Amino acid sequence: MPVHRIRPDISVLSDSLEVPGIGYIPVNAFVLHAPQPVVVDTGLGLPDRHFLEVLAQVVDPADVRWIWLTHPDRDHTGGIDALLAAAPDAKLVTTFVAVGIMSCESPLPLDRVHLLNPGQSLDVGDRTLTAFRPPLFDNPTTVGFFDDLTGVCFSSDCFGAPMPAADVAESTDARGLPAEDLRAAQLMWASVDSPWVENVDPKRFLDSFHLLRDRAPELVLSTHLPAAEGITERMVDTLGSAAGLSPFVGPDQAALAQMLAGFEPTGP
Numbered sequence: 440m441p442v443h444r445i446r447p448d449i450s451v452l453s454d455s456l457e458v459p460g461i462g463y464i465p466v467n468a469f470v471l472h473a474p475q476p477v478v479v480d481t482g483l484g485l486p487d488r489h490f491l492e493v494l495a496q497v498v499d500p501a502d503v504r505w506i507w508l509t510h511p512d513r514d515h516t517g518g519i520d521a522l523l524a525a526a527p528d529a530k531l532v533t534t535f536v537a538v539g540i541m542s543c544e545s546p547l548p549l550d551r552v553h554l555l556n557p558g559q560s561l562d563v564g565d566r567t568l569t570a571f572r573p574p575l576f577d578n579p580t581t582v583g584f585f586d587d588l589t590g591v592c593f594s595s596d597c598f599g600a601p602m603p604a605a606d607v608a609e610s611t612d613a614r615g616l617p618a619e620d621l622r623a624a625q626l627m628w629a630s631v632d633s634p635w636v637e638n639v640d641p642k643r644f645l646d647s648f649h650l651l652r653d654r655a656p657e658l659v660l661s662t663h664l665p666a667a668e669g670i671t672e673r674m675v676d677t678l679g680s681a682a683g684l685s686p687f688v689g690p691d692q693a694a695l696a697q698m699l700a701g702f703e704p705t706g707p
């Protein structure tokens with residue numbers, strides 16, 4: 440689980456998950472090294488991941504002041520309980536509905552929560568972070584943000600793409616993939632993660648990219664893509680074309696049975 444300091448004020452905690460037949464899905468968390476340090480999402484909760492120990496390579500967990508949870512899907516909440524315990528001064532930046540969803544598993548003390556809706560901003564010492572709803576998402580509570588000092592966009596699931604290998608998924612640069620391959624992978628991810636794009640009105644859908652077009656971030660950081668520098672316009676064009684896309688349909692039971700039959704028996 441490599442940690443990349445991609446800018447003086449940004450670390451990427453890179454991870455990935457292999458999905459048979461699809462590829463390697465990057466699963467990133469981030470640290471924004473502002474005067475009030477911000478952790479953005481908390482990775483996978485698999486037993487061997489040890490989120491806190493990885494985080495401690497770049498920031499003392501006790502110094503973390505904000506945990507920006509872009510949405511409470513399990514690939515974003517792996518280290519959350521451990522981090523809340525290790526960072527007594529940290530508040531969880533999230534939404535009212537996300538708190539409700541999380542309360543189904545482990546209720547959050549409300550004095551540890553900071554509710555922030557799209558359009559609102561958070562002051563982290565030397566800059567503000569302005570929340571927005573990314574154009575594509577798989578959870579209704581999803582909130583990404585723009586760093587108002589540097590322009591960097593944290594886009595949550597939006598712009599994700601399966602990668603051909605784990606080392607590519609955990610690399611520092613989405614431009615490592617040829618443009619056409621990246622485009623195909625991002626549309627594939629859109630068809631998996633946001634199957635509702637099949638039903639959207641193309642014009643209204645395109646309008647939902649207006650903030651990204653206006654702010655034109657030089658760097659886009661998605662949970663499910665290596666850091667994407669200097670290709671925002673191209674990526675917006677890719678996802679802007681997703682209206683009407685056919686949803687991904689996974690293998691059915693017959694396909695699973697065929698796959699299992701192909702495995703060599705193990706054991707005595």
Ligand SMILES: [Fe+2]
Pocket residue numbers: 510512577578596
């Ligand atoms: Fe998600």
Ligand SMILES: [Fe+2]
Pocket residue numbers: 512514515595596662663
């Ligand atoms: Fe996700």
